[in-house]
Amino acid sequence: MLHAVLSAATEGAEASPSPVIPELYDIIWSSVCFVIILIFFWKYVLPRVQKLLDERGEAIEGNIAKADEAQRKAEAALEEYTAQLADARTEAGRIRETARDDGKKIVAEAKDAATAEAARVTASAQAQIEAERQTALVTLRTEVGTLAIDLASGVIGESLSDDAKATAVVDRFLADLEASEAAAGGKK
């Protein structure tokens, strides 16, 4: 195919110049154009582009590093936060536990105090009852004595108000009473 084209082109060039035969000025000017463009790209454009690409690469790397840094910081903060949260939870649990213990203690103490109070109240009540009983006993004895003497006085018609007499009479009476009881006891 190429040969056909070439022969066609050369055949057609009988009158006109052949497109495949270069003129010297054509070559010279083409070379000048090439050299100018080559030097322009080689010495001006491509170094600038390379520099830019390097800068861009650095910028991207810098940004990545910055992002990494930020990520790391965020992670550290999160970790710290989580740790703090866990601490707080533990602290809260501990406080709750203490409160519960304290509550128990307080309740127990209150219970103890109440028991002690109750015991004290009971004891004092018993003591009072005992005292009153004693008092009542003494009073009763005196009353009974007086009443018996009054009765005996009435019976014998004389006053036994004389203390010495009265005491003697009562004592005798009581002695008699005890003797008779003893006799009855002995008979049995």
Add this chain to the structure above:
Amino acid sequence: MFVAARAELHAPKQEKALLANALNLLVPMSTDDGGFHGPSIDEFFPGPLLFEDTNFEINRIILVRWVAVIALLLVFWLGTRRMSVVPGRFQSLVEMGLDMVRVNIADDLLGKKDGKRFLPILTTMFFMILFMNLTGVIPFLNIAGTSVIGVPLVLAIVAYITFIYAGVKKSPKNFFKNSLFPSGVPWPVYIIVTPIEFISTFVIRPITLTLRLMMNMIVGHLLLVLFFAATQFFVVQMSGWWTLLGVGTLAFGFAFTLFEILVAVLQAYVFALLTAVYIQLAVAEEH
């Protein structure tokens, strides 16, 4: 290897179109009475403007090339004058263009290290061809700077020297031996293989590089001229229903203008890509 195959894939189709057009040139299209001026090969050889008959003759084609060179310098000077890490609209456009060569051609085929070494050459080839191709569809310029053999030939010679230099630099003793006597072949076969390898590597490569680019641009120009000349003829010279045909040819001319833009980019890409492939083959350890 695959990439090279892909690049070569569309070549036969274009060569067929090329032949058709070359034949068209032989058939006299212009008739003296009709006033239709068909495209002619003479358009690629305009008369001299300056320094006539010297080795520094300047004609219309050379001027068109200068315009392309100035446009290229201007675009890339403005695009890289104040570069910022975060690119503006224009800067990212320029960067995209440069990236296409750096990433898709140099780094892909040659790797980071060799890609960087040969990047200036490849970038120069790509953008020089691209800008000079595009002059073919720019109003008032209307001819590709690469459609005359000078630029394709010079660039092909540069590619040729570059890949031989790359190979010799890589393995000074073994480059030609590896290229001409591929290993793992019994010696009698060399009688056949060595001439084939020699022709395909050291003869055919620069020729195909030159002709592929130049013929593509010549054919593109001729097609556009054909369509627009026909439109001119139908609309101005003829009347009545013939004008409708002019509308058709104008539409075709427009479509092929778009197609030519594609071809301009594609040919620049293919040229730089093939150069990179040749360098890669030269620096590869084994063939």
